[in-house]
Amino acid sequence: MLKTAPIPENEEERQESLESMGILSTPRDPELDRITRLCERIFGTEIVAISLLDNDRQFFKSRVNLAVPETPRDISFCGHAIMHDAPLVIGNAQTDDRFSDNPLVKGAPHIRAYAGVPLSNSKGFKLGTLCIIDTKTREFSDSEIETLKDLAHWVETVLALRYTERNQKQLLADLDAAHRDMMIDSLTGVWNRRGLQELLSREMTAARIKNGSAGVFMLDIDHFKQVNDTYGHLVGDKVIQDIAAIMSSSLRDHDIVGRFGGEEFVCILPGLRLEQTMYLGYKLCNAVRDQCHVTGPDGNSVPITVSVGATWISNETTDLHEPLDVLRVADEALYDAKESGRDTVRYKALDTFGNLDGLSG
Numbered sequence: 001m002l003k004t005a006p007i008p009e010n011e012e013e014r015q016e017s018l019e020s021m022g023i024l025s026t027p028r029d030p031e032l033d034r035i036t037r038l039c040e041r042i043f044g045t046e047i048v049a050i051s052l053l054d055n056d057r058q059f060f061k062s063r064v065n066l067a068v069p070e071t072p073r074d075i076s077f078c079g080h081a082i083m084h085d086a087p088l089v090i091g092n093a094q095t096d097d098r099f100s101d102n103p104l105v106k107g108a109p110h111i112r113a114y115a116g117v118p119l120s121n122s123k124g125f126k127l128g129t130l131c132i133i134d135t136k137t138r139e140f141s142d143s144e145i146e147t148l149k150d151l152a153h154w155v156e157t158v159l160a161l162r163y164t165e166r167n168q169k170q171l172l173a174d175l176d177a178a179h180r181d182m183m184i185d186s187l188t189g190v191w192n193r194r195g196l197q198e199l200l201s202r203e204m205t206a207a208r209i210k211n212g213s214a215g216v217f218m219l220d221i222d223h224f225k226q227v228n229d230t231y232g233h234l235v236g237d238k239v240i241q242d243i244a245a246i247m248s249s250s251l252r253d254h255d256i257v258g259r260f261g262g263e264e265f266v267c268i269l270p271g272l273r274l275e276q277t278m279y280l281g282y283k284l285c286n287a288v289r290d291q292c293h294v295t296g297p298d299g300n301s302v303p304i305t306v307s308v309g310a311t312w313i314s315n316e317t318t319d320l321h322e323p324l325d326v327l328r329v330a331d332e333a334l335y336d337a338k339e340s341g342r343d344t345v346r347y348k349a350l351d352t353f354g355n356l357d358g359l360s361g
Contacts, residue, residue, distance in 0.1 A: 002075070002101045002102060002103075003097070003098045003099075003101075004074040004075065004079075005073055005074055005075070005076050005077075005078075005079020005080050006079065006080065006083055008082065008083065008126070010125070013125065014125040014126065014127075015054070015055060017121060017123050017125040017127075018052065018053075018054065018121075018125065018127050019054075020198065021121065021127075021159065021162070021163040022162075022163070023052070023061065023159060023162055023163065024052060024054050024059060026061075028062065029061065029062065029158070029162070031158045032050055032061055032062040032155065032158055032159075033062050035050070035062070035130070035151055035154055035155055035158070036048040036049065036050060036062045036063065036064045036130075037064060038151070039064070039130070039132055039148070039151060040064050040065075042147060042151075043132050043144060043147075043148070045113075045132040045133055045134045046065055046133065046134055046135055047063075047064060047065045047066055047109060047132070047133035047134070047135075048062075048063070048064040048065070048130075048131070048132050048133070049062065049063045049064070049066055049129075049130075049131050049133070050062040050063070050119070050128065050129075050130050050131075050155055051076070051078045051116075051128040051129050051131060052127050052128040053073055053076070053078060053079060053082060053127070053128050054073075055073070056072065056073050056074070057070045057071070057072060057073055058070055058071050058072070058073050058076040058078055058079065058128070059128075061128075066109070071104070075102055075103055075104055076104075077090070077099065077102075077104070077111070077114050077116060077131065077133075078116055078128055078129040078131060080098060081116040081117075081118055081129045081131070082118050082126035082127075082128065082129065084118070085118065087115060087116060087117045087118075087145055087148065087149065088114065088115070088116045088129075089114070089115045089140055089145060090113060090114045090115070091113055091137055091138060091139045091140070092112055092113065092137040093105045093111050093112055093113070093114060094112065094137075099111075109133070109135065110135045111133055111134075111135065112134055112135055112136055112137045112138075113133065113134040113136065113137055113138040113140070114131060114132075114133050114134075115131065115132050115140045115144070115145060115148060116129035116130065116131035116132075117129055117130050117131070117145075117148050117149050117151075117152035118152075119152055119155055119156055119159070120156060121156070121159065121160065121163070122160055122163075122201065122204075122205040123201065127159070129152075130148065130151060130152040130155050132148065157209065160205055160209055161209055161210075163202065163205070182194060183195035183198065185244075185258065185259040187237060187240060187241060187259070188240060188241050188244035188245075188259050189244070190244045190248065190257045190258050190259055190265075191256065191257070191258030191259070192258060192259060193258070193259075193260050193261055195258055196256070196258035196260060196266050196268070197323055197324075197327075199256050199258075199268060200216070200256075200266075200268055200323040200326065200327070201323050203256075203268055203270050203313070204313060204317075204318045204323060204326070205318070206270065207270075207313055207314065207315045207317070207318050208315050208318035208319065210315075211315045212270065212271060212315060213271065213272060213273065213274070213312065213313055213314050213315065214268055214269060214270045214271065214272055214312070214313045215267075215268070215269040215272035215276070215277045215280060215310065215311075215312050215313075216266070216267070216268055216269075216310070216311050216312070216313060216326055216327070216330050217266065217267040217268075217269070217280070217281055217284060217308055217309070217310050217330065218260065218264060218265070218266050218308070218309045218310075218327070218330040218331050218333070218334045219243075219247075219264065219265040219266070219267070219284065219288075219306045219307065219308050219309075219334070220263060220264050220265075220306060220307050220334055220338065221239065221240070221243065221263040221304065221305075221306055222304070222305045222306060222307055222338075222342040222343060223342075224236065224239075224262075224263040227239060227294065227304070231294055235294055238294075239292060239294065239304055240259070240263065242291075242292050242304075243265065243288055243292055243304070243306065244257065244259060244265065246287050246288055246291050246292055247265065247267060247284060247287070247288075250283065250284060250287040251267065251269065252269075254270060255267065255268065255269045255270070256268035256269075256270075260327075264334075265306075266327070266330070267284065272312070274312050274314075274354060274356070277310050277311075277312050277347060277356075278310065278345060278347055278356070280310075281308045281310045281345035281347070282308075282345050284306065284308055285305070285306060285307075285308055285343060285344065285345060288304060288305060288306045289303050289304070289305050289306075289343065290303075292304040305342060305343035306343070307334060307337040307338045307342045307343065307344060307345075308334065308337055308344070308345040308346070309330045309331060309332065309333030309334025309335065309336065309337055309345075309346055309347075309348065310330065310333055310345060310346070310347045310348075311326060311329045311330045311333060311347065311348055311349065311350055311354065312347075312349070312350070312354040313326060313350070313354075314353040314354060316351075316353045317350050317351060317353055317354065320350075320351060321350055321351075325350070326350065329348050329349075329350050330348070332348050333346045333347055333348035334346070336348065
């Protein structure tokens with residue numbers, strides 16, 4: 001009796017993470033094709049594929065000697081492979097209870113031998129596999145499996161690079177209406193907490209792979225409760241909208257601005273050098289103070305100010321911290337800024353890599 005591929009317990013989250021990468025149903029990738037061709041030469045197998053498990057299908061992102069771009073997920077070998085961390089290795093599918101009645105064994109392409117290594121993204125979700133397939137029975141040596149694992153790591157790196165190369169506009173264009181509403185703040189039109197966490201995760205992956213960096217700033221509107229109490233919530237909402245617009249116009253197109261919640265904002269600046277961090281923090285402070293005002297009862301203009309907490313991500317940092325750690329440290333720096341009198345910037349290092357003490361000037 002056919003044993004269909006099982007579904008992971010975290011399938012909904014896994015599928016969402018896969019879709020967010022923007023790598024499904026896309027043109028062939030020369031770098032991935034290079035890897036599958038190399039697999040064919042190294043292992044001498046008849047079929048090689050990089051498969052991605054997308055809802056009820058198995059989509060082949062790269063393939064050698066496979067005529068079809070996809071097959072049903074329920075009969076896929078790779079659907080079984082992603083259920084485990086270790087490679088799935090089968091020397092003879094005809095004698096394996098899981099696959100002996102499988103249509104891909106009994107019919108074309110007449111699979112006999114299979115070895116597949118699960119592919120994971122930076123969030124730990126298993127996306128699919130790098131697999132090698134033969135129509136004859138064969139045993140894969142330990143050395144061959146280790147080589148296949150190394151090549152699978154190469155595939156993961158390429159997929160991660162493709163993911164981080166997509167900018168904010170591309171990510172937004174990829175979102176359907178429902179997901180867009182879930183990631184965009186309705187009041188300001190900038191990213192919301194969920195969108196910020198997604199983009200911060202992307203930038204940390206980019207910093208690790210590309211030996212890059214990023215500055216992270218958390219801002220809080222000073223005395224915002226007093227603004228609401230004095231001028232009303234409509235004015236308070238207008239202040240929030242104005243500050244979102246001011247920050248967006250004060251930074252580069254590829255910098256990330258979002259509303260973290262209430263009167264708190266987060267800015268993520270990819271590629272920022274450590275020595276620029278405090279300067280950019282004060283630039284945000286000055287921009288809000290100069291451009292954001294409310295009119296008082298006496299008709300005079302009252303400036304709005306923000307306090308800023310800053311931290312910095314290095315490529316070394318990404319191996320030591322999660323996105324929530326980064327936001328927590330930025331929030332601690334923000335608390336220091338408010339305790340220091342507000343309308344100022346305070347910096348807190350994630351670790352020794354972000355220490356400002358060694359910088360001159």
